[in-house]
Amino acid sequence: MLELITNNEILAAIVALLGLAAAFGALLGFAAERFKVEGDPVVEKIDALLPQTQCGQCGYPGCRPYAEAISQGDEINKCPPGGDTTIAALADLLGREPKPLDGEAQDIPKVAYIHEDECIGCTKCIQACPVDAILGAARHMHTVIESECTGCDLCVDPCPVDCIDMLPRQRTPDEWYWPLPDGPGHRPTSVTPTLIATDRVSAIGQGAGHG
Amino acid sequence: MAKAFDFPGGIHPPQRKALSTRTPLIQAALPTHVVLPMDQHIGNPAEPCVEIGQRVRTGERVALAQGMISADVHASITGTVTAIEEHPIPHPSQGKRLCVVIERDPNGDDDWCRMPPLDWRHADEDTLLERLRHSGVVGLGGAGFPTQIKARVRELHAIDTLLVNAAECEPYITADDLTLRTYPDDVIEGAQLFARLCGAERILIGIEDNKPEAVEALNESLRRHAEDSVPIELKIIATRYPSGGEKQLIKRLLNREVPSHGLPADVGVLCHNPGTLRAAVRAVRDGEPLISRVVTLTGEALARPGNVEARLGTSMHELLNAAGLKEDELARLVMGGPMMGFALDTTALPLAKTTNCLIAATEHELPAPPKEQPCIRCAACEQVCPASLLPQQLYWFAKAREHDKAELFNLFDCIECGACSYVCPSHIPLVQYYQAAKGEIRERRREAHKAEHARHRFEFRQARLAHEAAEKEAKRQARAQAASRVAARTAQPSRQEPRGEDAATAKEQVKQLRIAQAAAKAALRKAEKALARASEAGEGELDDLEVQVATARENLQATEARLAAAQKDEQQGEPRQ
Numbered sequence: 001m002l003e004l005i006t007n008n009e010i011l012a013a014i015v016a017l018l019g020l021a022a023a024f025g026a027l028l029g030f031a032a033e034r035f036k037v038e039g040d041p042v043v044e045k046i047d048a049l050l051p052q053t054q055c056g057q058c059g060y061p062g063c064r065p066y067a068e069a070i071s072q073g074d075e076i077n078k079c080p081p082g083g084d085t086t087i088a089a090l091a092d093l094l095g096r097e098p099k100p101l102d103g104e105a106q107d108i109p110k111v112a113y114i115h116e117d118e119c120i121g122c123t124k125c126i127q128a129c130p131v132d133a134i135l136g137a138a139r140h141m142h143t144v145i146e147s148e149c150t151g152c153d154l155c156v157d158p159c160p161v162d163c164i165d166m167l168p169r170q171r172t173p174d175e176w177y178w179p180l181p182d183g184p185g186h187r188p189t190s191v192t193p194t195l196i197a198t199d200r201v202s203a204i205g206q207g208a209g210h211g
Numbered sequence: 212m213a214k215a216f217d218f219p220g221g222i223h224p225p226q227r228k229a230l231s232t233r234t235p236l237i238q239a240a241l242p243t244h245v246v247l248p249m250d251q252h253i254g255n256p257a258e259p260c261v262e263i264g265q266r267v268r269t270g271e272r273v274a275l276a277q278g279m280i281s282a283d284v285h286a287s288i289t290g291t292v293t294a295i296e297e298h299p300i301p302h303p304s305q306g307k308r309l310c311v312v313i314e315r316d317p318n319g320d321d322d323w324c325r326m327p328p329l330d331w332r333h334a335d336e337d338t339l340l341e342r343l344r345h346s347g348v349v350g351l352g353g354a355g356f357p358t359q360i361k362a363r364v365r366e367l368h369a370i371d372t373l374l375v376n377a378a379e380c381e382p383y384i385t386a387d388d389l390t391l392r393t394y395p396d397d398v399i400e401g402a403q404l405f406a407r408l409c410g411a412e413r414i415l416i417g418i419e420d421n422k423p424e425a426v427e428a429l430n431e432s433l434r435r436h437a438e439d440s441v442p443i444e445l446k447i448i449a450t451r452y453p454s455g456g457e458k459q460l461i462k463r464l465l466n467r468e469v470p471s472h473g474l475p476a477d478v479g480v481l482c483h484n485p486g487t488l489r490a491a492v493r494a495v496r497d498g499e500p501l502i503s504r505v506v507t508l509t510g511e512a513l514a515r516p517g518n519v520e521a522r523l524g525t526s527m528h529e530l531l532n533a534a535g536l537k538e539d540e541l542a543r544l545v546m547g548g549p550m551m552g553f554a555l556d557t558t559a560l561p562l563a564k565t566t567n568c569l570i571a572a573t574e575h576e577l578p579a580p581p582k583e584q585p586c587i588r589c590a591a592c593e594q595v596c597p598a599s600l601l602p603q604q605l606y607w608f609a610k611a612r613e614h615d616k617a618e619l620f621n622l623f624d625c626i627e628c629g630a631c632s633y634v635c636p637s638h639i640p641l642v643q644y645y646q647a648a649k650g651e652i653r654e655r656r657r658e659a660h661k662a663e664h665a666r667h668r669f670e671f672r673q674a675r676l677a678h679e680a681a682e683k684e685a686k687r688q689a690r691a692q693a694a695s696r697v698a699a700r701t702a703q704p705s706r707q708e709p710r711g712e713d714a715a716t717a718k719e720q721v722k723q724l725r726i727a728q729a730a731a732k733a734a735l736r737k738a739e740k741a742l743a744r745a746s747e748a749g750e751g752e753l754d755d756l757e758v759q760v761a762t763a764r765e766n767l768q769a770t771e772a773r774l775a776a777a778q779k780d781e782q783q784g785e786p787r788q
């Protein structure tokens with residue numbers, strides 16, 4: 001047998017390749033087992049579409065658990081912070097029918113605000129905040145890092161002295177933008193070019209040949 | 212290069228520049244108080260660094276730049292800080308922003324606090340960049356981009372041409388024109404300074420042919436500066452709106468196309484406005500930070516229109532009154548030009564670094580815009596678009612909120628010049644549609660980024676909690692074992708059998724935890740590498756990556772704590788076997 005193989009070049013090549021394939025296959029199998037990364041691509045994709053407010057209004061302790069539940073067949077309309085946009089995106093991803101939101105839609109983005117003079121420093125809000133957006137130590141006043149707060153509401157109830165309010169998130173001038181015009185039949189709310197309407201008439205009248 | 216190339220489209224609106232060029236540039240009277248907004252530039256607002264009641268001198272810094280893209284703010288008069296509060300600022304949102312208010316000394320002195328003068332021809336580059344960083348200079352053409360960042364362009368791009376954008380193509384505005392007529396030497400020196408900083412081999416000045424006086428002044432100054440290191444060439448182009456768009460001017464003068472989503476630096480060009488160059492050279496040569504600017508005061512509701520150099524933070528009301536504002540004739544106040552500017556509700560606003568022009572227009576001059584009519588698909592808009600876009604298509608996409616399609620049709624290449632709206636026979640405010648669409652797209656990106664960030668923070672917290680729980684559990688076990696050992700010594704147990712099973716599961720557990728530990732280590736290494744790469748390249752969301760590294764570290768510590776506990780368990784079991 002060995003002789004046959006060594007004498008026949010083609011057979012030798014095949015055997016060598018088979019051997020290599022088996023060795024690498026085993027190695028790959030071992031690596032896959034050894035360095036298995038947790039995570040399911042579908043869950044990742046669903047999670048990426050959720051607003052990450054981590055508020056638990058969907059009935060799960062955070063967005064990721066809800067993403068897992070959706071991948072197991074739960075409804076896609078349980079996330080109020082995401083609203084219709086998220087439902088539409090999820091329906092698109094999963095090929096399901098979009099459904100009306102189960103619950104009350106959120107109107108405007110909010111952030112938590114702690115009335116620091118009333119805060120007794122009990123740390124209950126810190127424990128409730130899912131994104132570590134509250135700073136403070138025991139018996140010292142607490143404050144919210146506005147840029148980190150997702151507006152999830154979870155810190156409001158635990159506060160024993162009711163010193164946390166949810167206020168509308170302020171927009172910086174950089175974030176401000178012109179709203180879409182009202183459409184035909186309305187006067188534009190912005191300023192520009194139609195402003196010099198009279199100029200245009202005269203410019204066209206002069207054959208637009210202005211120097 | 213003798214031949215001028217051309218950009219597509221463009222329009223010829225009436226100039227109306229003569230209104231404000233008849234009188235020479237004058238110095239505005241020193242204001243009795245100034246209101247200095249913390250964001251007069253693109254990027255993060257500055258943070259006040261003075262206290263109420265503090266006395267400040269002209270040129271003293273009152274607010275510090277925050278983060279990468281930001282600019283300092285300096286006191287523009289000598290006096291006392293009387294308030295640091297929200298105040299209306301000139302912005303299309305008509306919103307309020309944090310401002311530092313300074314009341315001028317009753318004796319009226321203008322006591323300067325200058326930085327030491329620098330000889331920019333010989334000072335080393337870092338000193339110059341540092342100086343620009345502390346002088347609060349931003350693009351004075353209207354955009355307000357911090358100048359020191361543009362000065363660092365060399366770090367990422369090779370620049371061969373410095374382009375002085377003196378086209379000033381928008382009707383009414385003459386601030387650059389008057390700056391060039393009055394201070395041609397400063398502008399040219401500023402151009403030389405920037406040519407040195409960015410390594411340009413030549414300087415081009417692009418100017419429209421409707422400014423013969425400025426051209427004359429420049430030519431004279433060039434003769435005086437004939438021996439300067441970097442050759443300067445003056446290019447006069449025919450007047451057409453919007454030849455002052457960066458991309459349009461580059462195409463026109465150099466026949467280079469700035470790529471979609473690209474910057475002039477991508478084709479080896481750096482653009483600067485003459486006013487900015489003058490401000491930069493004053494900051495370096497004279498040690499004077501940016502505390503004043505040239506502003507065009509024009510419109511038919513003014514008795515004495517013209518250009519003034521005024522201290523930043525001066526009330527527009529004061530400036531307009533000094534120019535003879537006829538309040539009963541004022542129908543509309545516009546900041547910027549009539550094509551790209553925006554209307555202001557009130558004159559009780561401070562002059563900002565980006566205020567290049569104020570138009571006090573009568574009803575007859577700038578009537579209220581007519582009602583929007585349906586698009587008749589005449590394609591007039593397409594013929595005038597200087598960016599070769601399809602404005603009509605963009606309009607439909609913006610209206611229907613089909614943002615993906617709008618982006619596909621290069622919405623973000625629109626320079627918002629307003630040429631399309633200007634010619635649209637249906638009076639459609641096209642630019643506002645594009646601005647709204649861009650705003651919605653940017654907001655969506657911001658939200659997505661915020662969500663991503665919140666997810667990482669959430670994961671970090673989960674990992675931290677797991678780590679804490681694991682450590683607590685390990686400690687509890689250690690205590691329990693110590694207790695059971697004591698118990699075992701006192702009363703010899705006969706628990707040999709279950710021990711064997713325990714040991715087997717303990718071994719299995721240790722094995723699994725080892726695997727988890729290896730995975731956690733790999734994840735940490737990966738996160739650290741990503742962070743290192745991002746901080747080296749200076750891009751990406753560093754804080755987000757830092758959170759991810761911290762998460763990976765917590766995860767690793769949690770598994771290590773569990774592993775250590777399990778190993779102890781195992782060792783405990785073994786000797787008894």
Ligand code: SF4
Pocket residue numbers: 050051052053054055056057058059060061062063064066078079080081082
């Ligand atoms: S309701 Fe939405 S935002 Fe809140 S935890 Fe559930 S998925 Fe996240």
Ligand code: SF4
Pocket residue numbers: 111112128129130131132133134144148149150151152153154155156
């Ligand atoms: S601060 Fe309050 S509202 Fe904001 S994320 Fe934390 S728990 Fe939610």
Ligand code: SF4
Pocket residue numbers: 585586587588589590591592593602603606631634635636637638639641
């Ligand atoms: S110019 Fe106005 S009416 Fe004509 S195609 Fe463009 S948007 Fe429509």
Ligand code: SF4
Pocket residue numbers: 595596597598599600601602624625626627628629630631632641642
């Ligand atoms: S505003 Fe935009 S779409 Fe309209 S002409 Fe100018 S660049 Fe083209």
